[in-house]
Amino acid sequence: MTDAIWLVIALPLAGAVFLHFFGRRLGEPLAGIIGTLSVAASFAVGFAAALPFIVEEGAHGETVMLWEWMPAIGANLEIAWDSLAAVMTLIITGVGTLIHVFSIGYMHGDERFARFFTYLNLFIASMLTLVLGGNFAMVFMGWELVGLCSYLLISFWYTKPSAAAAGKKAFIVNRIGDFGFMIGLMLVFTNFGTLAFDGVFERVPEILDEGTATAIGLLFLVGAAGKSAQIPLYVWLPDAMEGPTPVSALIHAATMVTAGVYLVARTAPIFEAGPNAGLVVAIVGALTALWAASIAIAQSDIKKVLAYSTVSQLGYMFIAVGLGGYIAGIFHLMTHAFFKALLFLGSGSVIHGMHDEQDMNKMGGLLKKMPVTGITMGVATLAIAGIPPLAGFWSKDEILGVAFEYGGVGIVLWVIGLVTALITAFYMTRQWFMVFTGEPRWDKGVEPHESPRSMTVPLVVLAVLTVGAGFLNTPFRLTLEHFLEPSFELVKVAHPPEGWGMFALLAAISVGAGFAGMAMAGFVYSRPREIWERFQQGFGRLWEAWAAAYRVDDIYGATLVTPGRKLSERLAFTFDAGGIDGLVNGVGRAVRSVGTRTRVLQTGLVRNYGVGFVAGLLAVVIWLVVAGGGV
Amino acid sequence: MIEVTAGWYLSLAAVLFSIGLLGILVRRNALIMFMCVELMLNAVNLTFVAAGRALGNLEGQVAVFFVLVVAAAEVVVGLAIIVAIFRRRESASVDELASLRG
Amino acid sequence: MVELVIFVLVGSAAIGGALSVVFAKNPVYAAMGLLGTLFSLGVFYVVNLGHLIAAVQVIVYAGAVLTLFLFVIMMIGVDRVEDTSEPLRFQRQLVIGLAAIMVVTVGALVFGGEFAWVPLSVAGPIPNGTVENIAGIMFTDWLLPFEVTALLLTIGAAGAIALAYYAPGAPEESE
Amino acid sequence: MGDTMLTALILVPVVAAVIVMLLPANRKELALPVGFGLSFIPLAIAGYLFFHFETGVAGYQYTQKAVWYEAWGISWNLGVDGISLGLVALSVILVPIALAASTNITDRTKEFVVFTLLLEAGLIGSFLALDLFLFFVFFEAVLVPMYFIIGIWGSERRIYAALKFFIFTAFGSAFLLASIVALSVLHNQQFGAPSFDLRDLMSLDLSLSQSRWLFAGFGIAFAIKVPVFPLHTWLPDAHVQAPTAGSVLLAGVMLKLGTYGLLRFNLNLFPQAAVDAVPIIATLAVIGIIYGAIVAIVQPDLKKLVAYSSVSHLGFIVLGTAALTSAGFQGAVIQNVNHGLTTGALFLLVGMIYERRHTKQIADFGGLAKVMPIFAGLFLFTAFASIGLPGLNGFVGEFLVLIGSYSSIPGFAAVAAFGVILAAIYLLWAYERVFTGVPDKPENQKLVDLTPREIGLMVPLVVLMIVLGLYPKILLDRTAASTEALLDRVEQATTYEVPEPGRLADVFAGITEGDE
DSSP states (O other): OGGGGHHHHHHHHHHHHHHHHHHHHHOTTHHHHHHHHHHHHHHHHHHHHHHHHHHSTTOOOEEEEEEEEEGGGTEEEEEEESHHHHHHHHHHHHHHHHHHHHHHHHTTTOTTHHHHHHHHHHHHHHHHHHHHBSBHHHHHHHHHHHHHHHHHHHTTSTTSHHHHHHHHHHHHHHHHHHHHHHHHHHHHHHHHSOOBHHHHGGGHHHHOOHHHHHHHHHHHHHHHHHHTTOTTSTTHHHHGGGSOHHHHHIIIIISGGGHHHHHHHHTHHHHHHSHHHHHHHHHHHHHHHHHHHHHHHTOOBHHHHHHHHHHHHHHHHHHHHHTTOHHHHHHHHHHHHHHHHHHHHHHHHHHHHTTSOOBGGGOOOOTTTOHHHHHHHHHHHHHHTTOTTSHHHHHHHHHHHHHHHHOTHHHHHHHHHHHHHHHHHHHHHHHHHHHHSSSOOOOTTOOOOOOOHHHHHHHHHHHHHHHHGGGGEETTEEHHHHHHGGGGTTSOOOOOOSSHHHHHHHHHHHHHHHHHHHHHHHHHHTSOHHHHHHHHHHTTHHHHHHHTGGGHHHHHIIIIIHHHHHHHHIIIIIIIIIIIHHHHHHHHHHHHHHHHHHGGGOOOOHHHHHHHHHHHHHHHHHHHHHTTTOO | OOOOOHHHHHHHHHHHHHHHHHHHHHOOBHHHHHHHHHHHHHHHHHHHHHHHHHHTOSHHHHHHHHHHHHHHHHHHHHHHHHHHHHHHHSOOBGGGOOTTOO | OHHHHHHHHHHHHHHHHHHHHHHOSSHHHHHHHHHHHHHHHHHHHHHTTOHHHHHHIIIIIIIIIHHHHHHHHHHHOTTOOOOOSOOSTTHHHHHHHHHHHHHHHHHHHHHTTGGGGOOTTOSSSOOOOOHHHHHHHHTTTTHHHHHHHHHHHHHHHHHHHHHHOOOTTSOSOOO | OGGGHHHHHHHHHHHHHHHHHTSOTTOGGGHHHHHHHHTHHHHHHHHHHHHHOOTTOOSOEEEEEEEEEGGGTEEEEEEEOHHHHHHHHHHHHHHHHHHHTTTTOOTTHHHHHHHHHHHHHHHHHHHHBOBHHHHHHHHHHTHHHHHHHHHHHSOTTHHHHHHHHHHHHHHHHHHHHHHHHHHHHHHHHHHSSOOOBHHHHTTOOOOHHHHHHHHHHHHHHHHHHTTOTTSOTHHHHHHHHSOHHHHHHIIIIITHHHHHHIIIIIHHHOHHHHHHHHHHHHHHHHHHHHHHHHHHHTOSBHHHHHHHHHHHHHHHHHHHHHHOSHHHHHHHHHHHHHHHHHHHHHHHHHHHHHHHHSOOBGGGOOOHHHHOHHHHHHHHHHHHHHHTOTTSHHHHHHHHHHHHHHHHOHHHHHHHHHHHHHHHHHHHHHHHHHHSSOOOSHHHHTOOOOOHHHHHHHHHHHHHHHHHHHOTHHHHHHHHHHHHHHHHHHHHHSSOOOOOTTSOOHHHHOOOGGGO
């Protein structure tokens, strides 16, 4: 099955190409069904190809070469199929299939229905290119292509200026990260002479000194921070919520944004050689987790809450992979994919049912109207809050355990993680209560209704996964760990502290934090609106700062965008047009003015010229006679 | 006994040439200027013949032959131009032909 | 001795003719002066054994070229006596200055003995420019230039016709 | 057959031009179709050449040499290798497209077609000439048709633009000619006979100062053509004023004369001077990359924006040339072709919208994606190819250049990589302003989408962008041997050593060989 692994990418790509040319003719819902089937088929192929890793513990991956691309730098189109790639593939295609199904219902009636599935399929193909690439160039290709799809999908409703601007912002901010990634790649090539994974990772210890490895790691971090929305490049993700909600679920929660985590895990040997880079990754992750969580507290847009929550959860994963807990990071990546996709799809269902209303202040009491959505979202809220035995508990706990075990700075990170867990539990519970309980605060004419079957079924499936996925990797049975181990045999993977006692203690603390957050939110937001509004006002300016996301966008605008544009204008209109071109035209003018002065000599009269001619002639003759020593 | 050397002929040619040259500068009539040019050409021919004799070969005379032919061609075209200009300007004065004034 | 006499007499005639070309008010006189000079040179050619070119000089210049000149003079009008005033500023002064320098220069060359280095007939027998001798060289070593001058003459004739052909209604200027 | 192929490739467009010229004057509507049809003959010849080109061979192929003027050692000396092959292919592909894009030219159509075909002959000749004198003749011959194409069929300020273009280039040519003649004279001194043959001149023994001065002479001419900052100001003017076909050929092929000349002549003839000049060239290239991109951001005119983006993109090619590494050279060569395709396509697209709206000002548009979805899609596709999206052609060249130059000139490469961000900014911002939002201007609401002809123009370019993006092997296989040979030449003639992998370039880490 490994030989046919290219099908995993080819199927969704073929779906995209097919839908691009024939989608409009197929119409609704056939285009959506074809798009879904191509991803589902890709999932099936991926699953079949992953079987060897499941059956035979410790099975090694292999690299399948497709064709030469840029042989001069060791970059060919090749697929590295190992257990890490398999996990990612299954997450992407699995969650992708569910979201495709959901989209058939959600995008119902959109005039560009087929185009939406074209882009979604293209995205799946790109994301798979990213995780399956057998060399850095191919990963970079996937990296950029998912950026493109993200751009296309965020600005899918391009007639809305804010959507178009958000798409552009996402792409450009990502590009800033890519700049770092690219320089990292240059360093890799300069040191190894190739970009192929095969030629790099095994030779890391013999070739890289610690300084270079740290440099490469930090540059990769820049790239990862762009793609995974970490400080300081996270600003694009909240804006990306302008896209249709399934896009937010698929790209901006479950898959694309985790590419940074995947990158760090994939390049683990380099981070191992430069551990300080890893530590920086973890610190960035922790700061982002706390920072974004605090912003999420005060958001009133249902999707913005989830967006900042995603940023925060990605920070968690960064903590894990930064400290060497690659498997913990990937584990959280997986569980997060399930429950965050569920949350986004649930919010999509709410928005759909509320006629495109996104303001939570105008919701309330929806549980009765939308029971499936409400219950499944409730499950996801519990999961993200880290309540056992749901998936979020196991993965989050493992990350906190890794941080605790690291010691030193790790303890600080662990505390930050705990605080974040508490805040997360708070704002997620707040969201659930604001949306689903209390008095209805709907606008006039809005009649909430439960979404169609095509939307609720994926919710239920995801809810089941949210409940069950955690058991893939519990301290009792480390299935995922053993599955992934062959992919990380070059490095030493960090683990939570050994022993049941420590496990129980740490789990108790984190669960306590989760419960505390939920209790606080539940206490406030289960009561009438006036009470929680007074509660919010109690925070004063702090709440305003959170609600305004610390005005980071304005700060970037004032310090980077506006001066940048000024510089550009200065260069274009003053320096280039006036300076350089002015210099050129100045030379032209100088020549012309010399000409104007000397033109009086040109009388146009033959005899005047003749005088000059004869004078010259005589001068030559005299010179010949005098200096030439005779004729 | 004064012998006539090639230098004599060359001197004569120089004088004729100079006269032609000055004529071009002082006369305004295109026809006369043309005649002055012919004068200069002939002065040169004389030097060819004299030099050819002094050097003892015929090439000088052959050169004269070619100069004659070219001069003839030049006169033909030049006179045609003068006639054409005269038709348009009713004058043969070169001073009126100043279109090239800068 | 004979040559000296011829040189003085004919040379004076040549210079006189040349001066009359420059100073004659009537173009016809100028043409006549030119004719005198041309004939004088023809004599010098004979003295220097250029028989063929002497003949050609008389036939082509006196016969063809001067006739053409006279023809054009007649066409333009003999009666137009040229205005001898000089309209160009400084022109006459400049020319006089140049003429003075020229006189000095030529004088220095002539009387300074600069031309004396070339004695006549030192290089053996004086080449005899008979038709036979000239043709011998002309149609062997100089064949290509000869043919090219033929082409030049043809082009010149065609050009003259093109220039002189004047169609009254034709557009005078085109792009 | 083999050895006259290249001559045929040059002469066929000339003959085609004569045929078009001889068409009856009252049937001027025939000129464009006939010229278009005839321009397929060079395409076919070049196609045969391309696919029968022997890969893995470094030397010139299909060579032909006939004495032209023996006393001066000038000959009709043609040959093609991996460096020129792609450019020849690019020329023959873009000319039919440029002609087919010119249906809006109704005034003096015949002359336009004739000039375009002559331009093609000149361009191909420049790329094929192995005799420096012959190269110069073609290099100059190209100016004339382009001068007229801009000057006659351009927009309002066409005369200014054409003159500026001409004077700039002619200024550089003066240095080029002087240097070429100097080389020939030196050859005469050293070998007793003048020669203009590139391969003869490569064996000259030049003193350092000689080679530096001559390098500068060649360099100025090519730098103006590229154009390298700060000699670039003719380019935006020329592009903005030129008709679509002119812009396509100017940006697509003509600018490549500069980058091609640097690779072919400056490196081969003056390796030591080239190695010494790397910091200067790389600095100018990087300034060009960043500066061109920054200036492009705020351009109000779509065509000017694309023109400045050319300044930026060509900076990458120059940087790859200055890198003096295998990947850098390959990147430069392939980027030559890529830039021709993408920028050519962008100019075509701008031309299409200009035909409809008679304006190129970005502010006059808005929301076009709604009324012209196909156009918007093609524009976005091309923009992403130009931005350097992996999977499309622009990436391959840019990436090879950046990766390749980092090992020898890391600082420059790192700064140049910043240009990649700027490219996204200026193109996507322009796209946002032109295409997204609601079409609120009444003139824009009535626009019609692309016609089948216009789509047909874009199809070959789009296909090539994808093919070269995913399967650049088709080109890289053919260039690899030639670029390796060029690198060997530089290495053997100088003290320069291509940096080995694993040993960082000296500038960056200060690691010397002794440490290993």
